[in-house]
Amino acid sequence: MQARRTPKQNHLLAALPAAELMRLAPHLEPVPLPLGAVIYESGGAQDHVYFPASGIVSLLYVMNDGSAAEIAVVGNEGMVGIALFMGGGTTPSRAVVQSAGSAWRLDAARIKAEFARGGALQRLLLRYTQALITQMTQTAVCNRHHVLEQQLCRWLLLSLDRLPSNRLVMTQQLIANMLGVRREGVTEAAGRLQAEGLIDYRRGRICVLDRAKLEKRVCECYGVVRRECDRLFAPAPALVAALAA
Amino acid sequence: MQARRTPKQNHLLAALPAAELMRLAPHLEPVPLPLGAVIYESGGAQDHVYFPASGIVSLLYVMNDGSAAEIAVVGNEGMVGIALFMGGGTTPSRAVVQSAGSAWRLDAARIKAEFARGGALQRLLLRYTQALITQMTQTAVCNRHHVLEQQLCRWLLLSLDRLPSNRLVMTQQLIANMLGVRREGVTEAAGRLQAEGLIDYRRGRICVLDRAKLEKRVCECYGVVRRECDRLFAPAPALVAALAA
DNA sequence: CGCCATACGTGGGCGAGCGTACATACCGTG
DNA sequence: CACGGTATGTACGCTCGCCCACGTATGGCG
Numbered sequence: 165m166q167a168r169r170t171p172k173q174n175h176l177l178a179a180l181p182a183a184e185l186m187r188l189a190p191h192l193e194p195v196p197l198p199l200g201a202v203i204y205e206s207g208g209a210q211d212h213v214y215f216p217a218s219g220i221v222s223l224l225y226v227m228n229d230g231s232a233a234e235i236a237v238v239g240n241e242g243m244v245g246i247a248l249f250m251g252g253g254t255t256p257s258r259a260v261v262q263s264a265g266s267a268w269r270l271d272a273a274r275i276k277a278e279f280a281r282g283g284a285l286q287r288l289l290l291r292y293t294q295a296l297i298t299q300m301t302q303t304a305v306c307n308r309h310h311v312l313e314q315q316l317c318r319w320l321l322l323s324l325d326r327l328p329s330n331r332l333v334m335t336q337q338l339i340a341n342m343l344g345v346r347r348e349g350v351t352e353a354a355g356r357l358q359a360e361g362l363i364d365y366r367r368g369r370i371c372v373l374d375r376a377k378l379e380k381r382v383c384e385c386y387g388v389v390r391r392e393c394d395r396l397f398a399p400a401p402a403l404v405a406a407l408a409a
Numbered sequence: 410m411q412a413r414r415t416p417k418q419n420h421l422l423a424a425l426p427a428a429e430l431m432r433l434a435p436h437l438e439p440v441p442l443p444l445g446a447v448i449y450e451s452g453g454a455q456d457h458v459y460f461p462a463s464g465i466v467s468l469l470y471v472m473n474d475g476s477a478a479e480i481a482v483v484g485n486e487g488m489v490g491i492a493l494f495m496g497g498g499t500t501p502s503r504a505v506v507q508s509a510g511s512a513w514r515l516d517a518a519r520i521k522a523e524f525a526r527g528g529a530l531q532r533l534l535l536r537y538t539q540a541l542i543t544q545m546t547q548t549a550v551c552n553r554h555h556v557l558e559q560q561l562c563r564w565l566l567l568s569l570d571r572l573p574s575n576r577l578v579m580t581q582q583l584i585a586n587m588l589g590v591r592r593e594g595v596t597e598a599a600g601r602l603q604a605e606g607l608i609d610y611r612r613g614r615i616c617v618l619d620r621a622k623l624e625k626r627v628c629e630c631y632g633v634v635r636r637e638c639d640r641l642f643a644p645a646p647a648l649v650a651a652l653a654a
Numbered sequence: 655c656g657c658c659a660t661a662c663g664t665g666g667g668c669g670a671g672c673g674t675a676c677a678t679a680c681c682g683t684g
Numbered sequence: 685c686a687c688g689g690t691a692t693g694t695a696c697g698c699t700c701g702c703c704c705a706c707g708t709a710t711g712g713c714g
Contacts, residue, residue: 225550228629233550250539251532252641256633257546282527287496294495297542301502304549305470305478308589311700335661344553349701351662367661367710384473388501396497556670580691591672596692612680612691656714663708671700678693684686 169194171268173217175241176288179397184284192268197221199333203244203259210254212269213245219265220326222342224258233307233344234319236299237262239326241393246293248272249279249286262342263323263332291396298392302385307344310383313353315343317382320363320372322389330372336365357381414439416513418462420486421533424642429529437513442466444578448489448504455499457514458490464510465571467587469503478552478589479564481544482507484571486638491538493517494524494531507587508568508577536641543637547630552589555628558598560588562627565608565617567634575617581610602626 171192172178177185197203197219204210206226214221221244223235235257238244244267247255270278279286306315319339323332336354340347354370357363362378364371372378379386416437417423422430442448442464449455451471459466466489468480480502483489489512492500515523524531551560564584568577581599585592599615602608607623609616617623624631 225546227550227554231554233553235546235549247539249535250542251536252539252637255539256543256637280527282525290494291496293538294492294497294500297495297545298501300542300545300549301470301480304480304545304552305472305589307549307552308478309472309476337661344550346702347662348664348703351664352701355663365662392497392501582691592692593673593694594671596694597671600693610692658713659711661708661710664706665704667704668702669700670702672698674696676694678691680691681689683688 169217169266171215171217173240174215174243174268175397176243176292177215177268179284179288181284188270188274188278188285191270191274193270195267195269197261197265197267199261199264201261203261204255204257206256206258207254210245210248211272213243213248213272213275214267214269215243216240216265216267218328219261219267220263220323222260222262224260224342225256226258231344232258232341234342235303236296237322237326238296240265241326241397242292242296243289245275246289246296248275249289250293262338263327263334295389295393295396299389302389306383306385310385312343312345312349313356314381314383315345316350316353316357317378318386319343320370321375321378321382321386324372324375325390330375332370332372333368334370335368414462414511416460416462418485419460419488419513420642421488421537422460422513424529424533426529429523433515433519433523433530436515436519438515440512440514442506442510442512444506444509446506448506449500449502451501451503452499455490455493456517458488458493458517458520459512459514460488461485461510461512463573464506464512465508465568467505467507469505469587470501471503476589477503477586479587480548481541482567482571483541485510486571486642487537487541488534490520491534491541493520494534495538507583508572508579540634540638540641544634547634551628551630555630557588557590557594558601559626559628560590561595561598561602562623563631564588565615566620566623566627566631569617569620570635575620577615577617578613579615580613 171185171189203214203221216239218240221238224232225235226232244259247253279289306318324330336350337347340350354365358365362374364373416430416434448459448466461484463485466483469477470480471477489504492498524534551563581595582592585595599610603610607619609618
């Protein structure tokens with residue numbers, strides 16, 4: 165599926181000028197992202213940042229009573245560990261691998277130093293952070309106003325955007341944990357989607373059959389996040405003009 | 410109440426080294442924050458950042474159907490307009506003055522230039538952004554898991570922390586808009602709090618009578634945000650040691 | 655090929671919050 | 685000091701999602 169492992173599988177790294185990527189490359193360490201692995205614990209020290217090449221990482225807040233809620237998801241469009249360059253060093257949330265894959269990681273000292281140089285990497289990381297903020301914002305709005313089925317559609321689409329195929333390996337129980345709802349609620353909503361031919365659900369394997377219909381069914385939150393990402397990472401107008409010429 | 414208008418009323422500006430504040434001072438323009446004023450519209454260009462000296466600004470997401478949800482609040486501990494230095498230039502949310510006050514504002518070009526210098530201001534702004542992210546995260550969690558009364562307590566405490574007295578001018582309708590719930594729900598919850606002597610509610614004027622009881626009633630979300638702010642803006646360990654000596 | 659742990663499906667009762675509708679109380683204004 | 689607009693209190697039926705308790709089936713393993 166993937167020709168060779170290269171940092172360019174991650175969109176942030178791929179967007180770096182060649183010179184910056186070359187400076188970083190010797191320090192980028194490939195690591196696996198096994199399903200279920202906890203990358204950061206809530207409040208725990210973060211000693212590396214991770215640039216996923218494949219797979220999905222969920223940022224979860226775990227409450228005192230043990231129940232959880234997903235705050236955002238990160239795939240190869242982004243990075244896990246923004247607290248390191250934001251200055252806090254840690255966050256009150258947990259990062260868990262939701263879909264297995266691999267990542268390139270960089271140690272804390274290195275990312276801080278590179279960020280402090282103030283070049284293209286800093287610019288990219290800050291923009292990515294803003295995109296992440298939009299995702300968190302929409303999660304809050306969606307939790308308040310939208311029904312479970314719409315949230316499920318949003319979750320499926322966000323996951324699909326970060327995976328190479330239209331299949332995902334995920335039980336309804338795990339989806340329920342992410343969304344912070346009951347498993348039965350997911351069963352019902354997924355049942356409706358399946359009955360209408362949008363997805364095919366078979367014992368922990370979901371296959372999205374009709375993405376267009378899914379996009380019609382989802383709430384506005386998905387589109388807002390998607391468009392904001394596109395806007396923030398669109399090539400600069402100057403560059404567009406240059407290419408057009 | 411306030412001796413004289415000085416940028417130091419804003420905690421971020423007050424935390425700057427004297428030299429940096431002096432460089433900024435000539436460009437800081439005092440502006441009023443009248444109740445209800447819209448500082449930024451969703452998706453609209455942001456041409457200044459605002460450092461509140463007093464009052465409260467709410468960050469709201471407004472949905473297609475017109476209903477809204479508060480994402481975070483900003484008082485004199487923070488700043489409005491992070492998208493300017495984060496690079497996006499705008500956000501898909503609206504900033505509205507929830508409690509009248511005043512602010513110091515800085516034009517877009519200046520804040521970008523100062524941020525790019527990479528000094529104490531950059532460090533402070535990034536940490537503040539992380540604190541804001543925590544607030545947004547907890548809003549999402551709270552929306553998902555906690556009942557209206559707890560959310561009301563959280564909202565009251567967050568507001569109280571940003572005001573000089575224990576009184577706030579706010580109708581139940583406006584609180585309902587912020588929380589994204591019905592006015593009647595707020596009436597009921599506030600009625601219970603009033604019956605138990607935690608607050609005194611009189612036609613758009615709330616007086617918090619027993620803050621300690623309010624803190625017992627609130628969900629964990631408030632404490633998480635509060636502690637994370639304290640942690641992010643605590644004096645550096647080296648400084649603490651120096652002061653202790 | 656049969657077992658059984660795991661994943662999925664279903665149902666009843668319940669509480670929170672919504673939509674709607676209307677009653678009451680306050681307070682500034684003329 | 686009467687008036688009217690605004691703010692607050694109350695009520696009822698409804699829906700969504702929760703808690704709880706089962707029933708069913710799939711697919712990997714021995």
